[in-house]
Amino acid sequence: xxxxxxxxxxxxxxxxxxxxxxxxxxxxxxxxxxxxxxxxxxxxxxxxxxxxxxxxxxxxxxxxxxxxxxxxxxxxxxxxxxxxxxxxxxxxxxxxxxxxxxxxxxxxxxxxxxxxxxxxxxxxxxxxxxxxxxxxxxxxxxxxxxxxxxxxxxxxxxxxxxxxxxxxxxxxxxxxxxxxxxxxxxxxxxxxxxxxxxxxxxxxxxxxxxxxxxxxxxxxxxxxxxxxxxxxxxxxxxxxxxxxxxxxxxxxxxxxxxxxxxxxxxxxxxxxxxxxxxxxxxxxxxxxxxxxxxxxxxxxxxxxxxxxxxxxxxxxxxxxxxxxxxxxxxxxxxxxxxxxxxxxxxxxxxxxxxxxxxxxxxxxxxxxxxxxxxxxxxxxxxxxxxxxxxxxxxxxxxxxxxxxxxxxxxxxxxxxxxxxxxxxxxxxxxxxxxxxxxxxxxxxxxxxxxxxxxxxx
Amino acid sequence: xxxxxxxxxxxxxxxxxxxxxxxxxxxxxxxxxxxxxxxxxxxxxxxxxxxxxxxxxxxxxxxxxxxxxxxxxxxxxxxxxxxxxxxxxxxxxxxxxxxxxxxxxxxxxxxxxxxxxxxxxxxxxxxxxxxxxxxxxxxxxxxxxxxxxxxxxxxxxxxxxxxxxxxxxxxxxxxxxxxxxxxxxxxxxxxxxxxxxxxxxxxxxxxxxxxxxxxxxxxxxxxxxxxxxxxxxxxxxxxxxxxxxxxxxxxxxxxxxxxxxxxxxxxxxxxxxxxxxxxxxxxxxxxxxxxxxxxxxxxxxxxxxxxxxxxxxxxxxxxxxxxxxxxxxxxxxxxxxxxxxxxxxxxxxxxxxxxxxxxxxxxxxxxxxxxxxxxxxxxxxxxxxxxxxxxxxxxxxxxxxxxxxxxxxxxxxxxxxxxxxxxxxxxxxxxxxxxxxxxxxxxxxxxxxxxxxxxxx
Numbered sequence: 001x002x003x004x005x006x007x008x009x010x011x012x013x014x015x016x017x018x019x020x021x022x023x024x025x026x027x028x029x030x031x032x033x034x035x036x037x038x039x040x041x042x043x044x045x046x047x048x049x050x051x052x053x054x055x056x057x058x059x060x061x062x063x064x065x066x067x068x069x070x071x072x073x074x075x076x077x078x079x080x081x082x083x084x085x086x087x088x089x090x091x092x093x094x095x096x097x098x099x100x101x102x103x104x105x106x107x108x109x110x111x112x113x114x115x116x117x118x119x120x121x122x123x124x125x126x127x128x129x130x131x132x133x134x135x136x137x138x139x140x141x142x143x144x145x146x147x148x149x150x151x152x153x154x155x156x157x158x159x160x161x162x163x164x165x166x167x168x169x170x171x172x173x174x175x176x177x178x179x180x181x182x183x184x185x186x187x188x189x190x191x192x193x194x195x196x197x198x199x200x201x202x203x204x205x206x207x208x209x210x211x212x213x214x215x216x217x218x219x220x221x222x223x224x225x226x227x228x229x230x231x232x233x234x235x236x237x238x239x240x241x242x243x244x245x246x247x248x249x250x251x252x253x254x255x256x257x258x259x260x261x262x263x264x265x266x267x268x269x270x271x272x273x274x275x276x277x278x279x280x281x282x283x284x285x286x287x288x289x290x291x292x293x294x295x296x297x298x299x300x301x302x303x304x305x306x307x308x309x310x311x312x313x314x315x316x317x318x319x320x321x322x323x324x325x326x327x328x329x330x331x332x333x334x335x336x337x338x339x340x341x342x343x344x345x346x347x348x349x350x351x352x353x354x355x356x357x358x359x360x361x362x363x364x365x366x367x368x369x370x371x372x373x374x375x376x377x378x379x380x381x382x383x384x385x386x387x388x389x390x391x392x393x394x395x396x397x398x399x400x401x402x403x404x405x406x407x408x409x410x411x412x413x414x415x416x417x418x419x420x421x422x423x424x425x426x427x428x429x430x431x432x433x434x435x436x437x438x439x440x441x442x443x444x445x446x447x448x449x450x451x452x453x454x455x456x457x
Numbered sequence: 458x459x460x461x462x463x464x465x466x467x468x469x470x471x472x473x474x475x476x477x478x479x480x481x482x483x484x485x486x487x488x489x490x491x492x493x494x495x496x497x498x499x500x501x502x503x504x505x506x507x508x509x510x511x512x513x514x515x516x517x518x519x520x521x522x523x524x525x526x527x528x529x530x531x532x533x534x535x536x537x538x539x540x541x542x543x544x545x546x547x548x549x550x551x552x553x554x555x556x557x558x559x560x561x562x563x564x565x566x567x568x569x570x571x572x573x574x575x576x577x578x579x580x581x582x583x584x585x586x587x588x589x590x591x592x593x594x595x596x597x598x599x600x601x602x603x604x605x606x607x608x609x610x611x612x613x614x615x616x617x618x619x620x621x622x623x624x625x626x627x628x629x630x631x632x633x634x635x636x637x638x639x640x641x642x643x644x645x646x647x648x649x650x651x652x653x654x655x656x657x658x659x660x661x662x663x664x665x666x667x668x669x670x671x672x673x674x675x676x677x678x679x680x681x682x683x684x685x686x687x688x689x690x691x692x693x694x695x696x697x698x699x700x701x702x703x704x705x706x707x708x709x710x711x712x713x714x715x716x717x718x719x720x721x722x723x724x725x726x727x728x729x730x731x732x733x734x735x736x737x738x739x740x741x742x743x744x745x746x747x748x749x750x751x752x753x754x755x756x757x758x759x760x761x762x763x764x765x766x767x768x769x770x771x772x773x774x775x776x777x778x779x780x781x782x783x784x785x786x787x788x789x790x791x792x793x794x795x796x797x798x799x800x801x802x803x804x805x806x807x808x809x810x811x812x813x814x815x816x817x818x819x820x821x822x823x824x825x826x827x828x829x830x831x832x833x834x835x836x837x838x839x840x841x842x843x844x845x846x847x848x849x850x851x852x853x854x855x856x857x858x859x860x861x862x863x864x865x866x867x868x869x870x871x872x873x874x875x876x877x878x879x880x881x882x883x884x885x886x887x888x889x890x891x892x893x894x895x896x897x898x899x900x901x902x903x904x905x906x907x908x909x910x911x912x913x914x
Contacts (some may be wrong), residue, residue, distance in 0.1 A: 039620040162497070389843075434874060436875075
């Protein structure tokens with residue numbers, strides 16, 4: 001082929017690529033709107049102020065009075081901001097409560113261990129448990145030691161792998177000890193399960209989270225132990241493998257109770273029947289005040305809509321904020337939303353922010369390849385604030401029932417190196433959130449969903 | 458053109474692009490080294506530990522005893538780690554000291570204003586200054602009000618523009634009030650200059666920094682005022698434009714003194730005469746302990762070399778760490794390095810980390826377009842830890858003399874939304890640095906300079 005023909009075909013190729021990116025998008029017009037959203041959000045942002053209000057209520061575990069106060073706060077906030085169709089959707093939720101007492105120490109010397117009950121755990125008997133301890137790092141190891149494990153407290157001491165860049169993946173690998181620890185302990189005749197906190201922090205703060213039982217096995221109490229106490233206990237066991245630990249928990253599961261999702265929206269002007277859902281979860285664990293998990297997500301989505309409304313950017317399609325209840329220990333809110341509303345409405349896209357209020361980076365997307373490529377075309381707009389990482393795979397627990405029904409889903413991606421320092425612990429408080437980083441998440445969401453609403457999928 | 462020919466030419470085009478990217482790079486080999494650096498750094502990182510050591514010395518303003526202790530710390534650290542050619546390079550530096558007294562209040566009511574002297578300021582007279590205040594936001598505004606300004610304290614109250622995504626640019630726009638405030642105050646017959654702290658934080662902490670005098674004008678004392686005190690004073694002035702402020706500073710400039718750059722390296726195996734410089738600055742301001750500015754940069758470069766050394770990744774070219782002295786108020790270290798060593802050595806690349814110890818993002822590069830494109834080819838390796846933002850324009854103050862002599866320069870880019878909260882203030886302490894985020898900066902530098910050393914420029 002002559003170089004002349006090569007040049008022509010190259011030019012043609014470039015032109016085709018360019019046309020694909022811009023044929024339906026008025027780049028300059030939308031870039032000017034993107035700039036407006038950024039400047040307004042950074043100058044007049046309310047995300048942090050809202051997060052301070054929300055977290056001042058306290059932790060918001062499903063079924064608690066505080067969770068109900070938070071629901072009413074979100075409803076009132078959306079009404080005050082002038083959102084449309086503001087209402088709550090009743091949802092029945094589990095109701096577990098932490099007891100007044102959660103205590104552990106090494107019997108010899110009464111050396112305190114920093115622990116907390118895992119969410120869903122039964123209590124110990126009133127007198128607590130006193131037993132020897134067996135330390136393991138995997139289910140396989142426990143299986144190998146099952147003869148020695150009988151009648152003991154199973155101490156899971158699997159570290160999160162800090163050599164992994166992706167700490168979400170390190171968390172996933174180590175999470176079995178929290179979620180399955182009590183089941184596996186019961187399977188070998190153990191009396192209780194104590195698992196190393198799933199955290200990157202090295203301190204005396206235990207991290208709670210959901211745990212499960214298997215109905216065909218006995219239920220044993222389950223607690224998390226701080227990373228420092230875990231190391232201390234491990235060291236002590238090296239010197240004395242017969243040392244005994246005392247454990248007492250007074251937590252309990254009450255009957256299911258009534259709670260709610262909170263919903264508000266901006267109706268679309270041209271295709272109001274096409275719904276874009278923005279989700280955060282209004283419940284949190286009962287440690288800290290759920291600032292990153294997921295107060296940040298809640299105010300991200302309220303703030304995104306507030307920015308669009310204040311700038312009179314009326315979207316073509318309906319953009320709806322949903323504060324889901326019961327993400328942490330049941331997914332009842334997400335299921336209820338999908339069951340009730342999908343019957344009558346057309347959901348074209350669902351996005352969840354549940355990765356914390358850190359500097360945003362982009363989105364993870366779960367969608368067919370055509371939809372994914374359409375979304376990818378928005379990268380250039382997102383680049384303005386360095387949030388153009390659009391990658392495959394993403395969503396959120398609460399919107400996963402929508403995903404299963406075929407709705408494309410997205411999850412906000414953030415700079416999460418500190419996330420597991422705070423997650424599910426007393427450390428998750430509003431002072432760990434930076435106002436500007438938080439606001440940028442709301443701005444990113446506002447830009448993204450406004451463009452999707454304008455351009456369709 | 459037939460579609461057949463189009464497809465062929467397209468394939469050819471793709472092949473050409475691909476070859477350009479990979480012809481000289483064994484992708485799989487280098488990716489395995491990159492992975493090794495990442496895993497080792499994250500698992501066995503020492504950056505934070507070193508930063509704790511360095512900052513425990515205290516603030517390290519040029520000429521201070523602490524700066525000398527820091528120089529000796531860096532020298533010993535490099536020797537202990539087995540770096541080669543470790544030595545200090547004497548540099549004469551300015552020696553300004555903050556006085557025991559820096560005080561300001563509104564005379565009526567003795568309401569305290571939170572201020573600190575700017576670096577380089579003269580003292581007030583022993584009795585301090587008592588004068589009326591004129592508030593301005595720009596040099597133009599002061600010029601317009603010059604008749605009123607005579608005999609008064611000039612109060613510069615220019616906010617950093619928070620609506621800007623790039624806070625470095627907002628800082629640049631507002632910095633004149635600190636650097637030029639005393640000159641412009643003297644030009645209109647003002648008695649002193651008080652300028653709003655250059656920060657994104659809203660608190661009672663003043664932020665210092667360098668200021669200049671013009672030898673043909675009188676010298677007047679110059680201070681920074683915290684953002685909260687600035688707003689308070691501004692509000693008070695609205696009610697009483699004749700209110701008087703008392704200001705006393707006892708700072709002074711001592712004779713120049715002797716100090717040093719600290720240098721250590723890993724000699725190249727194939728082209729040791731080709732030098733790659735990694736720079737941080739060992740001096741800091743005398744507020745806080747210079748953890749982000751620029752303790753982080755110092756440990757970034759020491760740690761990058763330590764990682765390469767520990768992994769036995771002997772580079773082809775020489776990689777040299779230089780802790781420059783006197784970045785903050787003189788650039789004497791950077792100038793001395795360039796003057797002395799460029800005569801006899803060939804520097805092929807210089808990189809500086811002086812943007813703080815936050816999560817890294819990539820590099821800004823100042824180089825000719827061919828070199829820039831060569832560097833851009835390393836993006837795929839950097840993507841592994843999300844630091845592949847390679848953009849045009851970047852370097853560092855200390856390596857700018859090298860840049861002027863034609864050496865390509867680079868500056869580490871980080872997630873800097875919090876940077877100006879801490880910068881040059883009591884807030885810049887090691888607890889504001891996250892171990893994992895800090896380590897990632899060192900890892901990024903290690904990967905980048907190792908590849909440049911292997912592949913050349």
